[in-house]
Amino acid sequence: MNELRFDGQVALITGAGRGLGKTYATLLAARGAKVIVNDIGVAANGDALAETPADETVAEIIAAGGTAVADRHSVVDGAAAMVKTAIEHYGRLDILINNAGISGGGALADIPPESYDRMVDTHFRGTVAVTRAAWQHLVAAGQGRIVNTSSVSVFGAPFTTHYASAKGAIYALTRGLAGEGKAVGIQVNCIMPDAWTRLTAQIPDEGFQALVQHYFKPEAIAAFVTWLCHRSNSLTGETFHVGGGRAGRVLLLEASGVTASDWSPEAWVGKEAELLDATDFGTPASMLESFIFGMQHLNDETRAILASANLSTEKMEKLES
Template sequence: MSIDFSGQVAIVTGAGGGMGRAYAMELARRGAAIVVNDYGGGVLGEQDGNAGPADTVVAEIIAAGGSAITNSLAVGSAAHARAIVQTALDSFGRIDILVNNAGTGIAGPFTAHEDEAIERHYATNLIGGHHLMRAVWPLMAAQKYGRILNVSSNGALGVGGNAPYGAAKSGMLGLTLDAAIEGKPLGICVNAVMPTSYSRLIDQIPDPATVAWFRENLKPEQVAAAMAWFLSAASTETGRILLTGGGRLSSLIFAETGEIFDPALHAEQVALRFPEAFDESKLTPVHNQAEAGAQYFRHLPWTAGQNPDFGPGVERG
């Protein structure tokens, strides 16, 4: 099988370096026209930007025989999302792929940062990606085709001293899983990736040996190469949380542990029996809200002829 993106158009945010550049180069190498988006500022989002990094990547793509254009707007607002999308439409006439890669770091103790820094961080790492998805969604729905990859992080699982980053990257997971359900009948596949790769954020780690290990063993090009299939028409996988880096690929899922059930459950019973509920030898995979809700039906049967509605977009059995 040869994965080819000829005739397709991709927006890649944060594509002026690191993983974003790797995505842009990989997709362009396989035939896609690329909107190379990068605001060109600091890794913490604190500096004024410039078009230089994006221009450099565009020049690389064109020199290699590809097609690309620069967009140097910072992600984070609805207006900028619409403008980024318009750049793609004005330049190439369509949009098939969105890679929400742009992100900043903001490590430190829980109360360390100014209000504005926290809000700017969420805007870049979560809100901007959401707005971009909203901007491309009607276009992809109209053509009955689209591929979206949201770059999350295993930092969403908890690191310590990294709460804003973990929270924003967790938000990308919820955004992905919900949009995947809505997008599936429209031909829009939405997945998230937790990449393990060298990047400018890794350069912020104070231990030089750790940074060197990432640089030598976990190249951003390996992430882009592994993810290309999920961005192609050949793949209909959606709602996946993918883990990749250094040539490794896996998938992260949610699972429930063992349980306690007693309609009269109270605090004293929980104190005595909580190990039963936390028993990790009895795992039940949970892929969506409907599956989570179904865990209750074994004990509390629904007798109205259909499953209860646990929220918008939930399929009823």
């Protein structure tokens, strides 16, 4: 099998001074990409540190024969500047990996508003800001690739609601951006990574730490992310739970549901089991598909209306645009 190469391409990776981001940067550089290593050098919780991890990663890449430049702008308020770094140094941008993040926890009532905002700003608004700044350059590249970072916390993570909420927003953002990117050659995917990093090292259970450290090396995720970034990859709008060499597709499922006998609150009494039954379900790929799925399972009249509408793929795409 031919080696997947990235010669002539430029990749911007946020939070690339350590952990997963560093692993992405070194692998892409080893495969020929010119890399912008973005990292502001903060602690895992976002507090400032007098460290320069971006410079250290760049030095390692150059020592190994690769090409890279450091960038120390914040994803929150320096997105345009970091993209400018890419364009000024290498004249183009082909790949964006939104990886920067911080950690933290606590009960909802105990998390200060400023801590909640900082979490959402770093993960979600930072992803939006950098993607917005990079978009036109990815369009110009002809086959732009974006990989966002969500988390399995979206399945439910008590005492980290600020983190999980931001990661859930990134999942939804990926789905929407993939639809926008189809017309301009940009593919957008998302990962929910399990890996041994300084964030997972904060988990207090030593047995769990040992398990993660042994089986969930960052290199396994870097291989998958690098594959997602390659121009031979045709996937877009997808999210994968990745770790230890395994990748599983993550989907939003919608059950066929229950139609009430009338529009009164009492009509729903005793329907709990039926509402929770997911033996018959769909996997809508868009808001419009979800609406149509609901109509298909509402009643005979709505099903007949849909049948007469004859919604082809082309018609669906026009409606969604």
